[in-house]
Amino acid sequence: MQALTIGKVAERVGVGVETVRFYERKGLIKPPRRGESGYRQYSEDLVARLRFIQRAKTLGFSLKEIGELLDIRHDPTTTCRDIQRRAEVKLSDVEEKIKGLRRMSKVLTKLIAECAGDGPTSACPILEALDVEGEKG
Amino acid sequence: MQALTIGKVAERVGVGVETVRFYERKGLIKPPRRGESGYRQYSEDLVARLRFIQRAKTLGFSLKEIGELLDIRHDPTTTCRDIQRRAEVKLSDVEEKIKGLRRMSKVLTKLIAECAGDGPTSACPILEALDVEGEKG
DNA sequence: CTTGACCCTGTACCTTGGTACAGGGTCTAT
DNA sequence: ATAGACCCTGTACCAAGGTACAGGGTCAAG
Known part of the structure; x- marks a missing residue:
């Protein structure tokens, strides 16, 4: 197998x-x-x-x-x-964010509707969007 | 209502x-x-x-x-x-973010399910999945 | 009335994830 | 053998989002 130059590797992966x-x-x-010549020589593994x-x-x-993921992988003592x-932690981060964004989406939707209907608007309605955790879905 | 110093405000919010x-x-x-004295005087609103x-x-x-989100509100100069x-623009941003996060969630969920958790890292399906590009997904 | 905790402005520095030179050397095709 | 594309190291720079001084002024308790 031919060694790859850094340029070839980068091109294959789509990075600089x-x-x-x-x-x-x-x-x-x-x-x-x-x-x-001092040129880096890579194998396919690197790709x-x-x-x-x-x-x-x-x-x-x-x-x-x-x-860390890559290190873990090459550490024979880890399972x-x-x-x-780690994936679970990341997943729960993601789920949390989705929840928050859904609240934000609801408030914005409401804002748009109220506005159209000439409804009353508080001084800064958007602040309610993320008001204290759990204090309303 | 007493004015709050910057220190009090920061402490209440948990920032510096x-x-x-x-x-x-x-x-x-x-x-x-x-x-x-030139000290900043804040009200509760700022918190x-x-x-x-x-x-x-x-x-x-x-x-x-x-x-931009905070600017979405009534003041004398906005209709x-x-x-x-502006709310519509932000709403579509929010929906986009949700979509991206849902994609992440789906992939992570699938990877977690596929991993029995008891094998060595060398045979971890999560790592294997990250290895292949796209995998038709 | 002094001491220490707080505030002020301004500037410098840090991390993340790169990107862009400058000033060289090398490789390849003609 | 020479142009042009590629590689090397090193450093500087970018945006974001802070964080940490330095060198002052202020406030409240003892």
Whole structure:
């Protein structure tokens, strides 16, 4: 298998070469071996790893969290359960956000309707949207 | 009602005084009146506004977006139609955010279900799923 | 009336997740 | 052998959203 240059890797994954080097600096990918010229030589594995990073990002994981996922994976003392728990934490974050946004959506919808109907408007009705937790769905 | 100092306000909301001043600079809260000494004098209203800002942040709104949300209200210079239009813009933002989060939720839920939790990380379906791109989804 | 906690302005710095040079060296096609 | 595309390191920069001084003034308790 041919070694890939950083440009090829970046192109395949759809990121800039700077981003690949940035991930290396951040420890998300390990420094690859170098050719005579000092050029980085990557294998296909790295492409997979980079895709993993991109995909995890879209699920709301920060680079730090992604780094942890990748570390866990290569740590023989951890189990699948560790990964699962992290996914669960992330899921509950996401569910919380959805709830809050639904409240916001309701208030905005109401605002639009009231406005159309010439209804009374409080000084700053939007503030009610996120009023104290649990104090009304 | 006693005027609140910036420290009292910050304490009540659970942010630093620097943050309150930062929001003032960013236009999220308006410059309050000042006492003889030049100290800022706040009313309870400001506490509510700051709490809104904090909650909206956890929902993924940027400070800029939060400023726009807070602007959706009646004042002498805005018409009902104005409010309606701005509320509609924000409503569609909110719906978009919900959609994105639901996609994340779905993927995470599926991954968590597929993972029995008892295997080694080397065979974790969550990690495997993150490896492949898209997987026809 | 002093001490310490608080406030003021202004500026510098931090983190996250990159992006953009500058000033080189290398590789490849012609 | 030379142009142009690529690679290298290093540093600076960007936006967002703060956080931390420095160097002052003020307020309230003992």
